[in-house]
Amino acid sequence: MTDDSHSTQRPRESGTSRLWWLLGRLDVSATVGKPLVTLVVVLTLVFLLVPIVATVVASFATTWTGVVPRGFFTLDNWRIVLGMKEGLGPRGGVISGLVFSAMVATGGMVLNILVGVPIAYSLTRYDFFGKDWVNTLAVLPVVPGIVLAVAFIRTYPHNSGSSLGLIVGYALLKSPFMVLTVQSSFQSMNLQQIEESARSLGASWPRTFLTVIVPNAKDGIIAGSIITWTLAAAEFNFTFIVDPTDPQPFALFLYENISRSPVLQSAAAVSVYFSIVLVVIVLLQSVGRTGFTTVER
Amino acid sequence: MSDVTLDSVTKRYDSEAAVEGIDLRVDDGEVLGVIGPSGCGKTTTLRTIAGFETPTAGAVRFDGEDVTNVPPERRNVGLVFQSYALFDNMSVAQNVAFGLKMQGVGADERRERAVELLELLGIEALADRSPRTLSGGQQQRVGLARALAIEPNILLLDEPMTGLDEQLKRRLRTELSELLSELDVTALYVTHDQEEAMVMCDRIAVLNDGTIEQVGSPQDIYEQPANQFVADFVGTSNVLDAVVTDGRVDLGFAAVNANGLSEADDGRLIVRPDDFVPGGSAFEAVVRDRYYLGECVRVRAELPDGQFVTVDLDGEWQDSHPGEALPLDIRTDGIHVLS
Numbered sequence: 001m002t003d004d005s006h007s008t009q010r011p012r013e014s015g016t017s018r019l020w021w022l023l024g025r026l027d028v029s030a031t032v033g034k035p036l037v038t039l040v041v042v043l044t045l046v047f048l049l050v051p052i053v054a055t056v057v058a059s060f061a062t063t064w065t066g067v068v069p070r071g072f073f074t075l076d077n078w079r080i081v082l083g084m085k086e087g088l089g090p091r092g093g094v095i096s097g098l099v100f101s102a103m104v105a106t107g108g109m110v111l112n113i114l115v116g117v118p119i120a121y122s123l124t125r126y127d128f129f130g131k132d133w134v135n136t137l138a139v140l141p142v143v144p145g146i147v148l149a150v151a152f153i154r155t156y157p158h159n160s161g162s163s164l165g166l167i168v169g170y171a172l173l174k175s176p177f178m179v180l181t182v183q184s185s186f187q188s189m190n191l192q193q194i195e196e197s198a199r200s201l202g203a204s205w206p207r208t209f210l211t212v213i214v215p216n217a218k219d220g221i222i223a224g225s226i227i228t229w230t231l232a233a234a235e236f237n238f239t240f241i242v243d244p245t246d247p248q249p250f251a252l253f254l255y256e257n258i259s260r261s262p263v264l265q266s267a268a269a270v271s272v273y274f275s276i277v278l279v280v281i282v283l284l285q286s287v288g289r290t291g292f293t294t295v296e297r
Numbered sequence: 298m299s300d301v302t303l304d305s306v307t308k309r310y311d312s313e314a315a316v317e318g319i320d321l322r323v324d325d326g327e328v329l330g331v332i333g334p335s336g337c338g339k340t341t342t343l344r345t346i347a348g349f350e351t352p353t354a355g356a357v358r359f360d361g362e363d364v365t366n367v368p369p370e371r372r373n374v375g376l377v378f379q380s381y382a383l384f385d386n387m388s389v390a391q392n393v394a395f396g397l398k399m400q401g402v403g404a405d406e407r408r409e410r411a412v413e414l415l416e417l418l419g420i421e422a423l424a425d426r427s428p429r430t431l432s433g434g435q436q437q438r439v440g441l442a443r444a445l446a447i448e449p450n451i452l453l454l455d456e457p458m459t460g461l462d463e464q465l466k467r468r469l470r471t472e473l474s475e476l477l478s479e480l481d482v483t484a485l486y487v488t489h490d491q492e493e494a495m496v497m498c499d500r501i502a503v504l505n506d507g508t509i510e511q512v513g514s515p516q517d518i519y520e521q522p523a524n525q526f527v528a529d530f531v532g533t534s535n536v537l538d539a540v541v542t543d544g545r546v547d548l549g550f551a552a553v554n555a556n557g558l559s560e561a562d563d564g565r566l567i568v569r570p571d572d573f574v575p576g577g578s579a580f581e582a583v584v585r586d587r588y589y590l591g592e593c594v595r596v597r598a599e600l601p602d603g604q605f606v607t608v609d610l611d612g613e614w615q616d617s618h619p620g621e622a623l624p625l626d627i628r629t630d631g632i633h634v635l636s
Contacts, residue, residue, distance in 0.1 A: 193382035196349055197440075199369045200376040201447060202399030215386035 052274060059268040069264075077268035081257060101250030102276065104163055105232040108170030112228045113221060115171070116178030117214060123179075124186035125195075139176045145237035148173050153242060165242050166249065170232035177231065178224035185220025186213075222288035229284070230277050250276075299360040299450040299483060300325045301346060306355035308341050315341040317507040318355070323451065326481040328474075330498030330515075332491055334530070337504040339487045343453050346485060348372045359450050370399075375444030375452040379459045381436040383428035389439050390415070390424040396447035414442040417476070434465045441473070445480065452477070452484040458493060470496055491531050495519070503527050521633055528567045528635070535568040535606040536635070546629060550602040551580035553627045564636040568627055570595060570607045575614035577626020582606070584617045598623055 058064045059078060062071030079085035082095065119138055123131065152169055153160045194216065198208040214221070236251040248256075250273070257269030303321040307314060316338040323329045331339045344350040346357060348369035356365045364372055376382075383392050393411035394402075402410070415421040418438045428436055437457060444452055457473075458466045474497050477484055488494050494501050495515040502512045503526075511523040522528035525536055537548055541560045545552045548566075555562075582598035585605065594615040598608050608625065610617060617623050 189385075190378075190380045190382060193378045193380050194384065196347070196369070197376055197378065197382040197443075198384070198395070199349075200347055200372070200374050200453075201396035201443070202370050202373070203395075204370055207399075212384050212386070216384065218386070 055267045056271045056274065058264060059271040061264060064264055064267070077264045078271075080265055081261075081268040081272060097248040097253050098250055098272070098276070100163070100247040101233055101253070102280075104166045104249065105170060105229050107163075107167035108174060108232040109225050109229040111167060111171035112175050112178040113225065116175050116224065117182050117217070117221060120179045120182035120186055120217075120220075121191075121209070121213065124183055125191045138179045143173075145173055145235050145239075146241060149238040149241035152238075160242055166239065169238050169242060170228075170235060173235065173238055174228040174231050177227040178221075181224035181227065182217055182220040185217040189216055218288050222284050225284050226281050229280055233276070233280075234273065300327075301451050301483065301485070302358040302361075303342070303345070304356045304358065306342075306345060306352045306357065308338075308345060308350055309353045314507050316345070316504075319507075319509055321502060321509065321512070323483055323485055325483055327500065328477055328482075328484045328486055328498045330494035330501040331485060331487045331504060332489065332494045332501060332530070333504035333510075335489070338507040339489075339504055340455060341507075342504070343455055343485060343487050346451065347374050347376060347453055373447060373450045375447060375449035377437070377440050377444050377452070377454045377457045379456040381428070381433075381440045383436055383439055383443075385427065385429050387428075388425050389420070389428060389431070392428060392439055393442045393446050395443065400447065410446060411442070414446055415439075418442050418472075433461050434469060437461065437469065441476075445482070450483070452482050454484060454486045454488075456488055457486075458488070458490070466493075473497065501531075503530060505530070520631070522567060522635075525565070525635060528633075533570050533607050535570070537566045537568055537604070537606075539564065539566045539634070546627075548580075550600055553579045553629060556628075556630045558629055558632070558634065562634045562636075564634045566627075566629075567633040567635060568606070570609040572628050572632060573606070573608040574626040574628055575608070575610050575612075575617075576624055578624060579626040580624075582608070582623045582625055584619050584621050584623050587617065587619055596623070598625075 054067075054069070058069035060073050060075070061069035062074055062076075063069065076085060119134075122128075123135055123138065128134075148169065152165070152172075156165065191213070194212060195205075195208055198212045199205065203211065233250055234254065236255055239249050239251040240255070254269055254273060258266045261269070301323040303319050306316060306319045306321075308316045319338075319342060321329075321342070331342060333339050341350055345352055348364070348367060352365060356363050358364065359372070384395065387395065390408060390411045393414055394407035397407040397410060412421055412424060415424055418441065420435055420438050420442070423431060423435060423439070428439060431439065440457075458469060461469065470493060476482075477497075486494065486497055488497075498515065500512060500514055501518050503510045503518060505526050511518060511527045513521070518527060518531050522531060522534070528534040528536065540547045540563050541555050541558050544555050546555045546558060546566070580601055582600050584596045584598050586597040588595045588597075594610045594617075596608050596610060596617060598606055600606060608623070614623070
């Protein structure tokens with residue numbers, strides 16, 4: 001019997017078999033595969049980024065009637081949005097609103113880290129009665145913000161309009177993103193053996209958790225933080241219903257700018273959001289690179 | 298280093314016993330191997346010594362002191378795992394120094410001692426690298442250096458070579474054996490690889506179903522197995538019923554010379570594959586399967602009474618093939634008999 005797995009003879013079977021044979025002969029992976037995948041990725045990125053770039057560019061234009069904005073360069077749209085110049089749309093307290101929103105979103109993110117990381121750890125590390133239910137409950141809050149908000153103010157009416165209510169609500173609403181990303185990090189390591197190594201070397205359990213386990217899950221924690229912060233900062237439904245009085249949260253600021261202002265002012269408001277998100281992502285990634293070293297050299 | 302004793306240790310999960318009434322002693326400076334099939338209680342024994350399992354009954358003692366209820370972080374044991382379990386958020390040197398930091402050793406001294414150990418293991422050049430960038434063999438060396446850095450009461454090695462390629466395993470085995478001997482480390486070496494245990498350990502404990510079948514030197518375990526389980530588990534063995542009369546051993550289907558055996562030795566002969574003498578005239582077997590092992594040829598042969606035995610062939614007999622007759626005798630000098 002001869003091994004004909006590398007035969008150069010064309011198979012006599014169906015057209016599909018012949019196609020696979022031909023692709024194999026062409027070594028598609030090396031010649032076409034990589035450039036093809038790169039092209040698809042680039043096209044997708046361009047497709048996703050063009051609207052963002054166009055919006056940011058338009059925020060510095062004086063007119064935007066067709067596809068391409070015209071009449072550069074002006075800062076008037078930004079000035080109006082940031083409350084430094086009179087114009088149409090919402091007024092006053094923009095900067096304090098932005099700061100308030102950033103703080104509330106950060107509060108929600110920190111609460112998520114404090115609660116979500118231990119939950120993700122327990123779900124990965126231990127087997128216990130009802131684990132599947134806890135797993136389901138941890139992911140359940142991925143419900144529309146409006147649903148949670150109605151339930152929230154019915155259950156905790158005294159928290160309506162308070163910043164604590166917003167922090168807890170944001171944390172609850174976005175917690176699945178933290179739990180799932182951190183759980184994924186924990187699942188990629190041998191948690192039990194890493195923990196036991198550290199403890200055998202003299203570290204108590206809390207110290208092991210804080211100086212070995214958590215830093216080893218930093219990629220998941222950073223990813224979870226970026227997602228929960230970004231989504232909390234822009235969460236409109238929950239914010240709208242819980243309705244804090246003053247200052248105005250960022251999501252409502254965005255809504256009012258987009259719904260009541262001219263399109264170029266909306267573009268400036270959206271650009272403010274993208275700028276803040278960009279700064280937060282860079283900050284969190286920087287913390288991820290340098291902020292988890294636990295033992296000095 | 299310390300001597301470590303397990304006194305009648307039992308560990309049950311619900312009603313199922315993982316280990317049952319184990320008595321074991323690892324002497325100061327000794328390397329004790331623990332071998333046995335999967336699920337026999339090897340890892341439970343190791344985890345009990347480390348403090349990660351609390352015995353249902355019995356006691357664990359370090360130098361005679363009862364440490365049964367002492368938490369793992371206060372036992373000062375070194376652990377080396379198959380999966381290395383290195384801390385990826387720290388450099389190699391930081392990993393090695395971690396235990397020293399927990400002991401409150403100053404930063405400069407930690408670094409100095411970490412580098413010393415890395416030099417001892419020949420990986421000082423990797424001190425500032427991330428564990429993620431190392432090969433399996435390098436990671437295992439780092440894990441070993443980290444465990445040794447704290448000068449543990451006992452070093453516990455849980456299948457440390459599993460997953461490494463054969464060539465690297467052989468090299469590491471020799472290095473580790475020399476290192477443990479040089480540092481006079483008390484160690485418990487859990488493995489399913491009996492050859493590894495024979496090379497590495499001063500004594501070996503054979504576990505089966507949560508109990509100890511035999512503890513002895515590698516030679517004792519191989520040549521004087523306490524029972525059929527040990528004979529079957531350690532090396533390859535053939536068990537043949539025998540009756541000794543008038544200087545002959547009656548095997549039922551044939552008789553062989555009873556060199557060194559007396560009538561008191563009636564029972565079951567533990568015949569290793571190399572105890573058979575190909576070309577002998579005592580009886581004739583038929584080759585059924587043939588395996589080329591490089592250093593010898595091993596065959597599975599059928600005896601006249603239908604039993605199958607494993608036989609190592611040398612010389613001209615290596616050319617025996619399935620279906621061919623194989624004349625055999627048995628070398629009974631020093632052969633072990635189970636009564």
